[in-house]
Amino acid sequence: MSHCDEMTCLLYLDGQLDRERAVELSAHIDTCAACRTLLAALESESRLLRSALTEEEESVPARLLEYAPEAKAREAAPLAWLATLGFAGSGAFTLWSWFVNPSLQQLNQAGFGGDSFLAMLFFGGVFWKGWDTMVNLTELLAVATLVMLAVALFRRGWRRTTTIAVVLGALACVLALPPVASAAEIRKQQDTLVAAGEVVKNDLIAMGASVKIEGTVEGDLIVFCHNLTVNGHVTGDVIAFAQIVRINGTVDGNVRSFSNFISLAGPVSKNVTAFSQTFELASKSTIAGSLTLFAAMSSQDGRVGRDLIGFAAEHRLDGYVGGSALLKGERLTIGPSAEIIGTTKFYGMKQPSVSDKAKLGSPVDVTIEQHRPDYASPGYYWRQTLRWGAAFMLGLVVALLMPGFLRETMREGERFGLSTGVGILACIVTPVAAVIACVTIVGLAVGITSVLAWITALYAAQIFVGAFLGQKMMGPAATTGALIGRMALGLLVIRVAGMLPYIGPFAWAIVVVFGLGVVTLAIVNRARQEVATI
Amino acid sequence: MPGAELTETIARARTGNAEAWGQLYQQYAPAIFRFCRRALPAREDAEDATTEIFMKVRGKLDQYDASRPFTAWLYKVSANHCWDILRRRRIRQDLETGDLETLPLEHPDPGQLDQLMEESTSQQVRAALAQMPARARMALVLRYYSDMSYDEIAGALGVRRAFVGVVLLRARHQLREILTGKSFPETQARGAV
Numbered sequence: 001m002s003h004c005d006e007m008t009c010l011l012y013l014d015g016q017l018d019r020e021r022a023v024e025l026s027a028h029i030d031t032c033a034a035c036r037t038l039l040a041a042l043e044s045e046s047r048l049l050r051s052a053l054t055e056e057e058e059s060v061p062a063r064l065l066e067y068a069p070e071a072k073a074r075e076a077a078p079l080a081w082l083a084t085l086g087f088a089g090s091g092a093f094t095l096w097s098w099f100v101n102p103s104l105q106q107l108n109q110a111g112f113g114g115d116s117f118l119a120m121l122f123f124g125g126v127f128w129k130g131w132d133t134m135v136n137l138t139e140l141l142a143v144a145t146l147v148m149l150a151v152a153l154f155r156r157g158w159r160r161t162t163t164i165a166v167v168l169g170a171l172a173c174v175l176a177l178p179p180v181a182s183a184a185e186i187r188k189q190q191d192t193l194v195a196a197g198e199v200v201k202n203d204l205i206a207m208g209a210s211v212k213i214e215g216t217v218e219g220d221l222i223v224f225c226h227n228l229t230v231n232g233h234v235t236g237d238v239i240a241f242a243q244i245v246r247i248n249g250t251v252d253g254n255v256r257s258f259s260n261f262i263s264l265a266g267p268v269s270k271n272v273t274a275f276s277q278t279f280e281l282a283s284k285s286t287i288a289g290s291l292t293l294f295a296a297m298s299s300q301d302g303r304v305g306r307d308l309i310g311f312a313a314e315h316r317l318d319g320y321v322g323g324s325a326l327l328k329g330e331r332l333t334i335g336p337s338a339e340i341i342g343t344t345k346f347y348g349m350k351q352p353s354v355s356d357k358a359k360l361g362s363p364v365d366v367t368i369e370q371h372r373p374d375y376a377s378p379g380y381y382w383r384q385t386l387r388w389g390a391a392f393m394l395g396l397v398v399a400l401l402m403p404g405f406l407r408e409t410m411r412e413g414e415r416f417g418l419s420t421g422v423g424i425l426a427c428i429v430t431p432v433a434a435v436i437a438c439v440t441i442v443g444l445a446v447g448i449t450s451v452l453a454w455i456t457a458l459y460a461a462q463i464f465v466g467a468f469l470g471q472k473m474m475g476p477a478a479t480t481g482a483l484i485g486r487m488a489l490g491l492l493v494i495r496v497a498g499m500l501p502y503i504g505p506f507a508w509a510i511v512v513v514f515g516l517g518v519v520t521l522a523i524v525n526r527a528r529q530e531v532a533t534i
Numbered sequence: 535m536p537g538a539e540l541t542e543t544i545a546r547a548r549t550g551n552a553e554a555w556g557q558l559y560q561q562y563a564p565a566i567f568r569f570c571r572r573a574l575p576a577r578e579d580a581e582d583a584t585t586e587i588f589m590k591v592r593g594k595l596d597q598y599d600a601s602r603p604f605t606a607w608l609y610k611v612s613a614n615h616c617w618d619i620l621r622r623r624r625i626r627q628d629l630e631t632g633d634l635e636t637l638p639l640e641h642p643d644p645g646q647l648d649q650l651m652e653e654s655t656s657q658q659v660r661a662a663l664a665q666m667p668a669r670a671r672m673a674l675v676l677r678y679y680s681d682m683s684y685d686e687i688a689g690a691l692g693v694r695r696a697f698v699g700v701v702l703l704r705a706r707h708q709l710r711e712i713l714t715g716k717s718f719p720e721t722q723a724r725g726a727v
Contacts, residue, residue, distance in 0.1 A: 006641055010706075011699050014677075016684055037644035044651040045706060046678065052659035053572055053679040060564040061577075064584055479556045 004028060004035050009042055059525065062404020184219070192225075194232065203236065211242075213249065220253065228259075230266075237270075245276075254289070264302065271306075279312070281319060290323065307342070334358045375501075388495045395463040395487050403480045405522060406467055406487075412521040413468040416514070423461075423517025430454040461515025466490030468518070540604060548595050559588060565605070566612050572663070572675045573616040587615050609680040613672070613690035620668045639707055647710070654713050662712040670705035677702060 004012075004025055011017050012025050029036045184203035192206045198215035203222070210227040213234065220236035228242040230249045237253035245262040247255060254270040263280040264272065264287070271289035279295040281287070285302035290309070298312040300319045307323035315327050318335030324342030332352035334344075339359040346352050347367045354364055374380050399406055412419055431454060434447040470477075470486025473493075477483035497507040546554035566587055570580035591611055598607050663671050669691065676682045676690055684698040693701060 006639070007699060007703055010703050014684070014699075014702075016699060034644050037648055038642070041642075041644055041648035041651055044648070048651055048654060048656060048659055049674055049678040049709075052656035052663065053675060054568075055656055055660075056568065057657075057660075058571075060567045061581055064563050064567055064581060065560070476560065479553065482553075482556075 003032065004038070006038065006042070009035070009039050013039065013042055013046065059408075062402075062408060065404050065407050184222075196232065283319065301337070332364075334360075334364070384495055384499060388491055391459075391462055391466070391491050391495075392488055394460060395466060395491060396484060398460070398463055399467070399480060399484045399487060403483060405526075406464065406483065408522040408525065409464045409518040410468050410471055412518040412525070413464070413514070415521075419517035419521060420510075420514050421517065422520050423513035423515070426454075426457075426516045426520045427513060457516055457519055458512055461512045461519070462491060462494050463487065463515070464518050465511045465515040466494055469493055541600060544595070544598070544600065544604065547592075555592065562605070562608055563588065566608060569609060569612050569675065569679060570616055572679055573613070573672050574619065575664070575668075579619065583612075583616060583619060587612050590615060606680075606682070606686065609676070609682060610686060610690060613676055613680070613682070617672060617690060617692075620672070639703065642710070650710060650713060658713060659709070662709050665712050666705070666708055669701070670708050673698070673701045673705050674709070 008017070008021070008025060012022060017025065029039055184205050185200055186205045186207075188207045190208050190210075192208045192211045194200055194204070194213045194215040194217060196214040200215070200217045200219070203219035204217045205222045207224045209225060211223050211225045211229070213221065213230045213232045216233045216235070218235045221230070221234045221238045221240075223238075223240045223242060225241075226243045228240050228245045230238065230247045230251070232249045233252075234249070235252045238247065238251050238255045238257070240255075240257045240259060240262075242257070242259045243261070245257050245259045246265070247263070247268075248265045250266050251268045252270075255264070255268050255272045255274070257272075257274045257276060259274070259276050261278045261280075262274050262276045263282060264285045265282040266285060268285075268287045268289075272287050272291045272293075274291075274293045274295065276293070276295045277297070279293050279298040279300075281291070281300040281302040281304075283301035286305070287303065288305040290306040291300075291304045292309045293312065295310070295312040297314045297316075298310055299316040300308070303320040303322070305322045308317075308321045308325040308327070310325075310327045310329070312327070312329045313331070315329055315332045316335065317325070317327075317333070317340075318337045320338075321340045321342070325340050325344045327345065328347045330349045332346050332348055334340075334352060334354040336355040336357035338355065341361050343362050343365065344360055345365045345367075347369055349369060351368070352364055352366060354360075430450060434450045434454065436447075467483060467487040467490055470488070470490035470493075471483075473489060474486050477486050494507070494511055498504045498511075500507065543554045543557050547558055563584060567580060567584040570583040570587070571577065574580050574583060591608065594611065598604070663674065666674075673687060673691060676687045682690070685695060687693075687698045687701075688695040691698075691701065
């Protein structure tokens, strides 16, 4: 036999030759090296083709995984659904009436309310005032890229109408933003000083190691620095991101401070909000509005015209409060010079020590909070049920709006180690990145948004873990309805595990970390795919 | 899905059980999508085709012969559907007509061919496949992704049984030409038929 032609070899490999010719060819290749090589080459070509075609280098689009025609129509057990929805509704109501509404009211009292939620977020739009000076081409490009990425990420999942709605919504948001005011003055140097007698007739944005205001700022003062001292006069708000903040001068607006240490010794005409390790209100200081503070230690000798809302491990109150005082923390000491016109409420670990000489509008209303949950009380289980309902409500929204994404997170859950690792990273990295974004001004909006998203994700983590657990227990869900059922079960398991003494907090920690991990991985995967298709 | 369970699920789906149908869909949609992704030029086409194929399958479930493998039947329906799409879109007739296919194929140098296969990665092969004419690509997909027999390929592509080997071999030659960087001018446009 002469050399075999390629066609015959291919047919031989594919088992298409009749027996006689196959035997003949097989005998030939035993003796002919060239034909043997050809056959081997064709075989490896087949192998290569097979692997090239069957490799799963891109994932199946979420839209396809969601699609199960008419499957949703025949969901059974309406009673179970009604009950679940009932719990979910009451859970949502509970969240609203216990948490959201009071918080909004407190925020209102603290002077945040008024115009719009957006205005509240950005402190009355003050950050937008310096917009045109701050925006340069790079920043604009960065924002545009982010928007495009966001659109690209979710483009496939959205129908055209949704996209239009989103664009219109975004437009509305832009319109809702406060109009651009006159440009702010920006000072960026090692030490910024507004000397005594100097008047800045504009908003002032100052960055540097130390910022000292001896003169007058006729507008808002926004500061990112290590050390801020205000001895002069600020006619607008003071917004400070600083290690140490000392305000001895006069502020005609609000003071909002994010700092390690803040002391107030001058008059503030509106409200004060402080996030701080240590907070001090000196005796000669007066706040005409209300004081809201989150601190480890707070000591108050000065006057607060309206309400005082405080979350601090240790409160020392020895001054005047024109409204009511609502305090939460471990310990409370009310000194002899204290005077509280309205009611005083304290939620804490220990009984407060109240001086006999203190003038209180009404006796302190004390609620001692226990470290450990009260397993004997039915109320405890009722609250847990409501919380489960609230989580389920959010889960329902997620499952109905983006079932594909939910399924993607469930697939990521199979890689437990990786998810947990990524979750731990996301837990730590996101806030750090957000702080960096905030500090570099470029991304103040981005920074605040990502912190909000991060907090939401921490809560939402249980939904994804719940769905994953439910699926592990009951097998894969064919329809979105079945998926929701599994999620409800998973959430219940998590809730019960979280109620266990000693183990509970660990269970929650794992749920949060793991959930955050799968969400991050699913988002990263989507991004990767989009980049690959672009 | 094990065989007995699959048979039972199909039987239930035939009676109009939505849950059973949902299970079948969840089980096979990824594979069918990947098939369409390989056979059709654009990802969007593959997504739409997958949906359409399953609508078709649902209507035709009664025609499925339970004694034969379900996946083979699914791939057959998919292949027909994709081939229809490609044919409807056909703009260029040249590669469909026989003139190219009657050209004799050059016998390859076994050593060189072996070396080419050694050096090529599956990623390169995928990129090359994307540049190939639709029928050649389809033939390779049917054979090496769906594992179809020559008979089934003949049915799906509408060619004579004896001709399938020629189609496959010619497809391989076209693939090699792209892999070795030889020009392939007629088909530079992705997805040309």
